[in-house]
Amino acid sequence: MTTETDTPDPSGHPVTGLDEVVHQRVRLGILAIAHEARRVEFGYLRTHLDLTAGNLSKHLTVLETAGLIDIEKGYEGKRGRTWITLTPAGNTALAEEIGRLKVLIARVETTTEDQ
Amino acid sequence: MRFANLVLAQTGLLWKPIAMTTDSVSAGDDPHRLLADVRNLVGRVRRDQRLTWVALLTLAVVTVGAIPFDWLFMKVRCDGSGCMFARRGMLYYWPPALLIAYAVIAVSYVRAARARGLGARVLPYAITGAATAVVFTAAYTAAAAYFPSHPPFGGGPVPFWWIVLDRLIAPWGLIGLALLVLARLERNVALLLFTLAYLALVLVVLPTTDGMHLPEWGIPSFMSGTDIQPRLAMTPPQLIVGAVLLAGGIGFSKAHRKQQR
Numbered sequence: 001m002t003t004e005t006d007t008p009d010p011s012g013h014p015v016t017g018l019d020e021v022v023h024q025r026v027r028l029g030i031l032a033i034a035h036e037a038r039r040v041e042f043g044y045l046r047t048h049l050d051l052t053a054g055n056l057s058k059h060l061t062v063l064e065t066a067g068l069i070d071i072e073k074g075y076e077g078k079r080g081r082t083w084i085t086l087t088p089a090g091n092t093a094l095a096e097e098i099g100r101l102k103v104l105i106a107r108v109e110t111t112t113e114d115q
Numbered sequence: 116m117r118f119a120n121l122v123l124a125q126t127g128l129l130w131k132p133i134a135m136t137t138d139s140v141s142a143g144d145d146p147h148r149l150l151a152d153v154r155n156l157v158g159r160v161r162r163d164q165r166l167t168w169v170a171l172l173t174l175a176v177v178t179v180g181a182i183p184f185d186w187l188f189m190k191v192r193c194d195g196s197g198c199m200f201a202r203r204g205m206l207y208y209w210p211p212a213l214l215i216a217y218a219v220i221a222v223s224y225v226r227a228a229r230a231r232g233l234g235a236r237v238l239p240y241a242i243t244g245a246a247t248a249v250v251f252t253a254a255y256t257a258a259a260a261y262f263p264s265h266p267p268f269g270g271g272p273v274p275f276w277w278i279v280l281d282r283l284i285a286p287w288g289l290i291g292l293a294l295l296v297l298a299r300l301e302r303n304v305a306l307l308l309f310t311l312a313y314l315a316l317v318l319v320v321l322p323t324t325d326g327m328h329l330p331e332w333g334i335p336s337f338m339s340g341t342d343i344q345p346r347l348a349m350t351p352p353q354l355i356v357g358a359v360l361l362a363g364g365i366g367f368s369k370a371h372r373k374q375q376r
Contacts, residue, residue, distance in 0.1 A: 025149055032153045036160040041232030048159060085234075098153070101146040108146070 021066045022097040026059050031094040034069060034086045042082035068093050162374055163231050165301050169223045171364035174290050177216045179357035184208035185349055191342040200345040209286045210252045217244030240297045247289035254284045281324050287317040287356050309363050317356060327351045
């Protein structure tokens, strides 16, 4: 499961609330694509994230183990296809990660302005 | 040299992460960059899911296909004071044509998205389109039953808002309303602008429900009968709407191909 999915404490630094599973650029990319596409095929992810099949599989396993995605394997004709969909927990985790990133950016910009 | 490339390659979702591990990156990774990469990927998915040109071309074909039905099934009754006409062909043609068109569009979207390895977001558009077919049928049937015995505004001149409302619940206006839903689903600003211009044309400019009266010199002599006049008058607005949808379809098709390169 994810290590931390709660909304970051506004009094603490947003970095303390970062989800170790989601706060990783490839996995964040997988979640973002799956969210926008509703369901996405393994090949599309591999092409657009520019990963090897093995590397992508590792990331998908991490996300599936955390309960953030569902992986469905099937066939279209003779061709095997793997479809990835976001679970409700994955949707929440993505939204929270985006929120935390925006908070981080706002903090950094505020700090820069203060200096 | 290769190590320098490795360092650079770490910072983008769209770049090949040569030294990728399944470990999370440090919390200090640039959030600006992460968010920008997410936006790029999401934008790419949206562009790959779009099939706007198919929707517009299908609707153009349906619009032009309505012209012979309108012509053949229009009931015209003329006397010394003028002509009365009832566009029966609209009721026979448009409800099934709209349902078939939206089914074709939905199936095309789903098949194209699946071929690219994506899901499709077209269902709300298809449902809206089917709902417009129901709205049109109900409104047209109710108007045909009620207005002959209760002419609006006592048979006198009708205000402009009434004309706009009349055009809005006609098939060409409803096509525009459904296109607004598609533009929202696709987050497609170009389609939104096209649809707004299209709606302005069919609601405000083109006399889609009243017909466009052609000058005498523009009518061939073999079409000069009084019962042909209303039929002729209804044709140009439909041709113009069909041409606009066709031009939009071709334009979006070219833009789509350009983006895919």
